[in-house]
Amino acid sequence: MRAFVVDAFTDTAFAGNPAGVVLLDSPADPAWMQSVAAELRHSETAFVVVGGPPDEPKPLRWFTPTTEVPLCGHATLATAHVLGGDQRFDTRSGVLTCTALPDGWIGMDFPADRAEPVEPPEAIAAGLPGITVEATAQAATKVLVLAASAAEVRAVRPDFTALATVPSRGVIVTAPGDRPGVDFVSRVFSPQVGIQEDPVTGSAHCTLATWWAERLHRDPRNSDFVGEQASARGGTVRMALRGDRVGLRGRAVTVLSGDLLV
Missing domain, CATH: 3.10.310.10 (Diaminopimelate Epimerase; Chain A, domain 1)
Incomplete structure (x- = not known):
């Protein structure tokens, strides 16, 4: 399967936040995803299922080297970048929408998390x-x-x-x-x-x-x-x-x- 390393929140290589992105044809075993994330050792690695119906949100999960997390911004940005910008993802934090903007940036719609x-x-x-x-x-x-x-x-x-x-x-x-x-x-x-x-x-x-x-x-x-x-x-x-x-x-x-x- 295809795998990528993407520097997110930057337009310069070796800056911003690196994320792993793994493209899956079907949902994968969580223990295997955790092992891959531990191997890549980025703060988060994203696993996205691209083999489903094209009009449905793509299942997306994020793992640190030690655990799964409910929301990750930079790895979502990295995944949308790999897949071409305009995407919808089905996640533990609900459906997240990403949009390719005319200036080359990618917009992401996330839930506010008030403190x-x-x-x-x-x-x-x-x-x-x-x-x-x-x-x-x-x-x-x-x-x-x-x-x-x-x-x-x-x-x-x-x-x-x-x-x-x-x-x-x-x-x-x-x-x-x-x-x-x-x-x-x-x-x-x-x-x-x-x-x-x-x-x-x-x-x-x-x-x-x-x-x-x-x-x-x-x-x-x-x-x-x-x-x-x-x-x-x-x-x-x-x-x-x-x-x-x-x-x-x-x-x-x-x-x-x-x-x-x-």
Whole structure:
């Protein structure tokens, strides 16, 4: 079967977030998919069934090297890129629609994931040395931490042993943008699911868009944002908040294609 490595949320090879994409003729055994994801060792590998009826959404699942996840933005973008842009996918998070845009970007329609204020989990202070925690909130799968500045977000060197004890699938650290054209910066750490730092995280921006709408005094029913994920590889995510949905826009580059033999 065909397999690909795609750098997502970038138009430059070896930047953004690499994802594996495996094309299936029929649904595969989850244990086998987990083994393939562990072999490829990207933050997520997408498995999409392309052998079904052409007018039906294609079944799509995502696996980290250690576990299946309910939603992944960059691997969805990578899959749509491989398949030609305009796609509908049947996933654990509902039907996700991807659209090829005239400027070469791909748009994705995702559910918003709003975060509610909570007390900081005990491990946050130890796990994020140097971060001035101004607020914390809990989304469906990740804890969001508001830092005092983008400089703190860029500079933090997490204690991943401590962060792995946070009762969540990951931790988002964010602050207001520090350069023109960027509304906010973020980084995402998910040692709980085998990913120390995710280079660019589409699903996290489903939370970030809703969080920053209030703090940047934007309309929570209809607002556009630009986010920079300040990992070593880096990436830019354009967002359109539309009530309970978030439109994510990104580009992608295929860096490898071949045959999966086992």
